[in-house]
Amino acid sequence: MARYDPKQVEPKWRAAWDQAGVDRAREYDARPKFYALEMFPYPSGRLHVGHARNYAMGDVNARFQRARGFSVLHPMGWDAFGLPAENAAAERGVDPRQWTLGNIEVMRVELRRLGLAIDWSREFATCNPDYYGHQQAWFLKLWKRGLAYRKEGLVNWDPVDMTVLANEQVIDGRGWRSDAPVERRKLTQWFLRITAYADELLGGLKGLDRWPDKVKLMQENWIGRSVGLELRFDFTGEAPADAGPGVTVYTTRPDTLYGASFLAVAPDHPLAELIAGRDERAAEFVARARRGGTSEAEIESAEKRGFDTGLTVVHPFAPERRLPVWIANFVLMDYGTGAIFGCPAHDQRDLEFARKYRLPVTPVVLPAGEDPARFSIVDEAWTGPGRIYNSAFMDGMDVEAAKAAAVARAEAEGGGKGAVVYRLRDWGVSRQRGWGCPIPFIHCPACGVVPVPEADLPVRLPESLDFTRPGNPLARHPTWKHVACPSCGGPAERETDTFDTFVDSSWYFARFADAHAEAPIGPAAKRWLPVDQYIGGIEHAVLHLLYARFVTRALRDEGLLDIDEPFAGLFTQGMVTHETYRRQNGEWVEPREVKIVSEGATRRARDAATGEPLVIGDPVKMSKSKRNVIAPAEIVDIYGVDATRLFLLSDSPPDRDVQWTTAGVEGASRLVNRIWAEFDSLPPLGGGPAPGSGARRPEDKLRSGGGLPPPPLRG
């Protein structure tokens, strides 16, 4: 065979590998284990070159580790619940299950064609009751431990589609499908208590020495630990009877307490709601503040607005001072205590607020080199270091010493205590969606929230659902939700919310380790976990990777796992980009319709059919809207798997973006051909002359000066 023909060679070896079962992971194997995993795909229906690059990397690693003598587990499955299936159902009337399973069939064929060393015997899809039933089982266990709970919380509510949206589904303050302004709405939702592990999740990062620093830093910032003081300001005179003795605020700057000129509570703070219930103007203010968007533009332009409740509190360190209590739109209910003390001299937001409502501005931190008699705050709050003044017992201290002194005094006088607060919020896992894992609970008018008995798991989705109308199809299904209460036997209703799909992906790696086990996590998980090398996109740096780290710990405490960290090594690969092509009228043109002409060093693009000149745009992430998507199947057809993979892995460092170019894959293809020709020209192993090349021996070939130079010697 003179030339390499991938169409002949590749199927032969794929079949040989399959038959020999070389990719099967063996449980009983004396060699040390290696668990290689790439983030499993959503079955969108078509394999993307980004997938091809991701799985080629994982495949190279899996084969390399096997060659090094490890017993390798390298599985594959499908993150199969999610919105695209519902959208397809709504738009084309197809059944989400059929749509999803059909996509899996197509993508499995495409993946297998890539010749990946995957143990397909462990394949599963998260939309299969065999998988999600186990998820329901461990969720019930976490509920019994108090790690899963229901509470009323503020959510992004799409008033047109009538569903909660994840933050990622809110684009510039509007629902991504309906384009309706998203409201902040109070809704009772299921939560997982990830905050109980905040400290451990933060501390655990230190041990992850095979994770990119960038990802660890992003998680650290996301968890956002801060040390400060919780302090109660007591009401003066007549406060509403049910308002309690005062308002508890949280601050990281207790050193600036003597600069306080007001208190402010969030519009959702119980006190604000209490006032709103008695005062129409307050109610109006609260309603308006709640409507405010969370998009970047809105926050930047959002004016600081407040409502004076008329209540006053006593300054805990200076009882003669009275401070007004405001409701302010810039105070967040779900951070700290939902209430702050305003120190305009040393906080920019407080300063803007104070200027608008003519509240006093008293500096208490003197920057080095300033004269205390002359120093004043104009437009910019001073947030830097300095010496404390105007502050009684803290006068003369530096900022850090004053913080400690203020906390000590607040604790001694009983009104406050040092407190560590995290930016991290509990994980809201409820979605009003029909194509997801049902949350296994039953609402009984007599018994309240009752767990589905373990024997009744899995709680299966009904066979058919109506996705053509907005809202949750499970909630309006005629029969599905009506059940007898497991506790009293009376009529009751199922929970109709389903899990956020990040729950599905928070433990799949553990299921792969014992994919057919009776229990959610089988005994073989002990052998394989943790994942030794995990590979995926940087876009999951926080959400998926943090959720998986949390669930691993929660399941460990439940006795299901015996590891702290799910992924010992992490690698984040770059995206595959491609040039874009546009007509003069701005219309995007697909690469396959473009002819590239080189004129000296400059490249020009023309429409391959009409010759119309096209504008070449910078390489950007492949997307349908810019029509610059390359389907791996077409490339593999032309160049074969090896050339395609070689190009994707060699043209650019794996953690950086790679620009897809036809010239590049052609170069890779030439190399594959040269290697083939080199070996093809050698005599067969049994001796005798090789066809067409004379009786050359390998040594002659290496010495002949032709072909590749010898590799450099390395230490």
Place this chain on the structure above:
RNA sequence: GGGGACGUGGCGGAACCGGUAGACGCAGCGGACUUAAAAUCCGCUUUUCGCAAGGAAGUGUGGGUUCGAGUCCCACCGUCCCCACCA
């Protein structure tokens, strides 16, 4: 507003602990093979001066440390990413 990463030929990029800058690939130029082309193979290819031998400059900009800096330090310019009314 806060945090982080990165700036090297026409292009993607290499250079590991501070020690020959530009590996490898693409594009380009020249040659071999061929009636011709494709394919393949060989050579050249940072810029600039020079017929050549050879010389000079050169890793975003300006400083600094060092015998020696793409690499370390400071400032600036630019690009990208993450978070963001987080008290």
